[in-house]
Amino acid sequence: MADSQKRLSHIPSTDTLDTTGKERDVGLAQDNQTGGTANCKPDCEGCSSCQDEGLEGGKYEEDSLFAWLVVLAGCVQAMITLGASRAHGVYQEYYVIDEFSGVPTTTISWIGSVQNTMLNLCGVAVGVLSQFCDSRVMCAAGSCAMGLAFILASFSTQVWQLVLTQGAMFGAAASFPYILGVTVPLQWIRKRRGLALAVVYMGSGVGGMWVSILTRTCIDTLGRSWSHRILGCIMIVLGMGLSPLVIARKPRARPTRIFDFSVVREWRFLFIAAASFFAMGPNTIPYILMPTYAADVLHAPGRLGSSLVTIINVSGIFGRFVAGVLSDSLGPVNMLMVWTFLAAYSQLGIWLPFPNVPASIASAALFGVTGSSIVGMILNALSHQYGVTRITYISGMIYMTYSFASLAVVQTTSLMLDTVGHGVDYTWPIVYTGLLLVISLVILIVFRLKLSRKLALFV
Template sequence: MVGSEETTVIEHADADVLEREKALSEEPEFPDGGLRAWGTVFGAFMINFSCYGVVTSFGVFEQHYSVNQLKDQPLSTISWIGSLQLSLILLMGFFSGPLFDAGYLKPMIAGAGTLYVFCLFMTSISTEFYQILLSQGFGVGIAMGFLYSPSMATIGHHFKRHKVLAFGVFATGASLGGTLIPIAMRRLLDDVGFPWAVRTLAFLVLFCVLCGFVCCSTRLPPRKIRRLFDLSVFEDRAYCFLVLGASLVGLGLYAPVSYGVTYATARGVPADLAFYSLSILNALSLFGRIIPNVVGQRLGPLNILIGACTVAGVLDFVWVTARSTGGILAFNAAFGFASGGYVSVLPAGIASLSTDGQTIGLRLGMGFFCASFLWLASAPIQGALIHVHGTYWPAAVFSGSAVLTGVAMMLVARILVGRRTGSRWV
């Protein structure tokens, strides 16, 4: 009797194991369309509009601070505010990603959205550097980090065959926000002053977050939170070189974004037109975020990533040769298109190194975690070079050198992957 009971238990256990393995082996079906799926894309688009759209518009705030509340502070000090936002979007994604996998999408959107709006209201009444740093730098940056990555991840729950198109629509949110918000903030700063200009931005963010909360949805079942730090991914040499290269590119790439407005005004461009130059840059990045992803499907994401970063690095070098108003506007258009490929293709490039599909999230999390620290240091280093030398040339040379050094590291990663796969389309 005991033996038969043990046999029955073993048979049931084996059946359970087989059932679980079958469930795990079955690939979930993706709707790839429909109201719920495209509603999720719309919600994620709105959150991206309010996150990266605001981050890429920091040049407007930087110019305002440099002649008003923080006129006694050098640009290198003011730039820490924008650098914190940019860095914390990546850094907080390291934590929000696993929470999203565990099923906490709605609580994160609600909590982070509330923090975002609150910190903008605090920014509107801030007058000292430490107050603006805490509210607009730390507070807004942390809130963005808990909004951006989960909203992007929701798209992966609904699309597979049309994923490139869906992510392309999502990516345009940042470009559209970076185009419209600088124009709106410039007008508001002149018409209603800084406090109500920032409060108006807070209400816009509230609307965008509410859209994301209502529209974004998950479809796949929650998963158990796995450990955040896993250094095993760095056993892949190609991955190491790619992360190092991407980090170095992030260290230097965005000098024309961070200091584009101040550079334009220093060259005699009228203040209104200088603010529009940032909108032009962000508008052209819209095409730079979509086209490389589409082409990368055929030519390989690493090839496209290296090409886009090479062009952007060369443009960093020649940034300060644009001295006239027309030259500056033309440069911003070209740089916006080239730099858009870095942000949009990098996730696909990192994901392409995963051979089993199970480590994509881990590789993305660890890669962005490493890159976030160099993104944090980028604008302060560039600002210090401008302040010490009294010219923008050293910042341009540093930025271009960092980007092209990063491209060299990416080339090593591409060679290693090409040898491993036997294909040049990687």
């Protein structure tokens, strides 16, 4: 009887569905707070910590210097993949205003939409292949392919060609170093996972900042084609150079099934996936709309649009660090609720009612701190709920929800801007973005109460 009671206090494995019992809710919070190993039997495989014990670490240990080198490698991979994607607003501004000025915004938006869709949709393939293939080889191959995609984009002269190269090819290739770069470090860090994820995702902020500046500088001085070639070469050199450090810790037993969808039936996964869908769908909207908003609505002189993207990325560096530290102290789900609320406020409380330069800067800064940190905290929440033994595979399915959300939201927002806003009224696109974040917040609140009604617990 005592052993049964102990097992009730652990998180169920990914092959088990259990939605009842207050004992499990309290045990979930205790496992997340203490690591879940203090009272475990040697053969326990129920809690997330015991699942993590099933990983082969080789000659390196968790939380060691080498573990933080893996985190650093993941940071650089996020810098050249997600950072380049975050800087797409600079290209969007150039395409809309200069190169394809007569083409509807909706058509041009397909470049960024397809890019983000493929970046996340291919997460399932990355998750499946990671169970059988060497993560270092996968990372190097993806880095080479995404650099070649940008080089091919430099020779593209039509929108559909850019959709195929800068959009589909880059997104699919970047998915490998990106997803491996943010999930593999979780297998090496146990005590400060929130901080480790913060360091990794800070790379996307740093990358978005310098890639935005480099892209604008290259376009102004050398032309759009050379900006693509230069960035493509940088991606190949940095990505392939650091791929040897992206070493995954393999489970002692290989999975028996290539595709295991049992986790999809769990209420915890469904709640996280739903919150991710509504939060990550609008995540790229400010990056894409703010550059053209500065030109169409604010009529701001100079390159304020590019500067707003830079502000989002710079503030995102600070936001990710704060979110990581606080997640380790207060819990990733608790912080997700706070950050999602502030991200929604940046859209509905600042950007929408105040169409001026100071408000746009404030909105960009607040969204950079909060909105850009959401994806990292979602991944952290997954690691606390399921452990890290199969984190790449499970997170790959979550990233799949991002892909559909990104495609639907970006295209819907662009359609709103072209039809309702006639290309110059951004009211409804901003409202739409903010309301999606509000829906995500409601889902997170229900999820948090279902985990435990004790609000002071680490969850």
